[in-house]
Amino acid sequence: MSAVRICVCGDESVGKSSLVASLVKDVFVTTKIQPVLPQTTIPPSIGTPENVTTTIVDTSALPQERETLKKEIRKSNVILLVYSDHYSYERVALFWMPYFRSLGVNVPVVLCANKSDLSASGSTVQVVDEEMLPVMAEFKEIDSCIRTSAREHHNINEVFFLCQKAVTHPIAPLFDSKESNLKPAAISALQRVFYLCDKDQNAYLSDKEIHDFQTKCFDKPLGAEDLENIKQAIRKYSPESVTDQGIDERGFILLNKMFAEKGRHETVWIILRTFHYTDSLSVKDSFLHPKFDVPEYSSAELSPAGYRFFVDLFLLFDKDNDGGLNDAELSALFSPTPGLPPSWADSSFPSSTVRNEAGHITLQGWLAQWSMTTFREPKTTLAYLAYLGFGCPTTSPSAPSITTTALKITKARKRRKRPGRVERNVVLAYIVGGPGSGKSSLLDSFLSRPFTPTYHPTIKPRTAVNSVELPGGKQCYLILEEHGELEPAILENNAKLDECDIIVYTYDSSDPDSFDYIPSLRTKYPPLDHLPSLYVALKADLDKTTQRSEVQPDEYTTGLKMNAPLHVSVTWHSISELFVQIAEAATWPSTAFPKNDEEGPDRTNLYIALGAVVCAGAAFVAIWRRARAAE
Secondary structure: OEEEEEEEEHHHOOOOOHHHHHHHHHHOOOOOOOOOOOEEEEEEOOOOOOHOOOEEEEEOOOOOHHHHHHHHHHHHEEEEEOOHHHHHHHHHHHHHHHHHHHHOOOOEEEEEEOOOOOOOOOOOOHHHHHHHHHHHHHHOOOEEEEEEEEEOOOOOHHHHHHHHOOOOOOOOEEEEEEOOOOOOHHHHHHHHHHHHOOOOOOOEHHHHHHHHHHHHHOOOOEEEEEHHHHHHHHHHHHHHHHEOEEEEEHHHHHHHHHHHOOOOOOHHHHHHHHHOOOOOOEEEEHHHHOOOOOOOOOOOOEOOOHHHHHHHHHHHOOOOOOOOOOOOHHHHHHHOOOOOEEEHOOOOOOOOOEEOEEEEOOOOHHHHHHHHHHHHHHHHHHHHHHHHHHHHHOOOOOOOHHHHHEEEEEEOOOOOOOOOOOOEEEEEEEEEEEEOOOEEEEEEEEOOOOOOOOOOOOOOOEEEEEEEEOOOOEEEEEEEEHHHHHHHHHHOOOHHHHHHEEEEEEEEEOOOOOHHHHHHHHOHHHHHOOOEEEEEEOOOOOOOOHHEEEEEEEEHHHHHOOOOOOOOOOOOOOOOHHHHHHHHHHOOHHHHOOOOOOOOOOHHHHHHHHHHHHHHHHHHHHHHHHHHHHH
């Protein structure tokens, strides 16, 4: 909200114009003023909440000015409704509030009892109890009420401040006055704030965590006496919410409810906005989805800071220290988010990654899953980093999002046939082959699942992701994907092929009809020739048979000047070597291309030698000239 527009309404002679003039002049204007003052603008530099520009529009209640009044009401953000005596008070409920409703406007109303210096109604408390509260109970649009006097310059600044605050810090999204409780959306937002501030996840805010929270939200420390007063206020209504460990979630929610009840809802808004909430109590889209573009031929990966955050998160929520996150622990971890990312459900998480014997995701599988998510949809990772509080201790509402520091962009891989390593730590392999070739068993083996001989055809796409240690000790994350019935759609989609780092052609070495699927596939989809590839003969533990194909597998790969198919079995311990070779070929793609043409001779050494001769000759000439000049 960058601007507040206040429409001042009420019967004639209740002092509307005097209120505006008294605010502008900072003193009561004794001379006669015009019936309707011109529009007044207060710049944000003059101590307005949230530094907004405020426009005050004076109006007339005369019947002939009704169209102008209607137009100004509809343009306003807040209505200041003024009365000054019993007659104009009665008109608040009988005319003005029904009139606002008839216009279909949904803006807060601040009720103002003006000319308190002339009133014989008694004390302010009595006026509030007898006049204001009953009408506020009848009309929920009324945000707040105040008693003023333009003549005595009493509460003049305060009444307009209330109008500004009704827009910049609205009570309606937070508090249900009828139920006398915080609204569900506000409770949900505050529960997330509690989660993010409970750094040790012990379900209590310790004194240190409360001090950190206070400094983060209000930029000032909380004194020991103030902290004790807060605890006493909570104990009054919920004694069990305050213990030696600190304040629990119920006590934290109760404290914010007390703020809202006492008209201090700006305190609740400061808290929520510090944690990037909008007026509709959703997390800001700009915080969830900061600008993060991945150039063509590049990919996104987690940075060291990103991996460290997810490691710490896993260890924090593995309450039973069994090395896995069970359903309850996962639920607690994702409680400040909308739930598991939709793509995780699509990939049948947690079966898509490494689990322990109890079926719970391990730290290795947790990091692999997030590596795959970042590779495929970095914007999802950024959103969940925001939900889960990455960088929370140093983030302020005005600071730019730092969730992007948890990610990095890899160097573009434009020419895969050029010798050298691709600078990627996450690579994607498509596993293709005829039905029954053993693709699903290969994915199960990659995740250390036991082999089952029963054949189940793959209908939906299936994914497996795990870490692989390359020669030299470097670790990378390998994503294996088989496409099921979507294979034709994937292989004819150039964008999907560009995502792929290597394609693995598999066949059943014991099935004579299995290999013929591969040449047919490559003929049908010529773009496959532009991808690095490996050929794998699965089920090598069974008797090898001659393939009913125009050429046998070894002859076929020899014709492409590629390595012969690797003969492996998922029942062998050595199957892990296959995954290393797949990852190696993906990171050194030039080693896995069909070589249809003879490569020219490598003249690198010749060029180096010629360069050395030229440099030596130039040096000799320079020395000779210097010697001649010295003679």
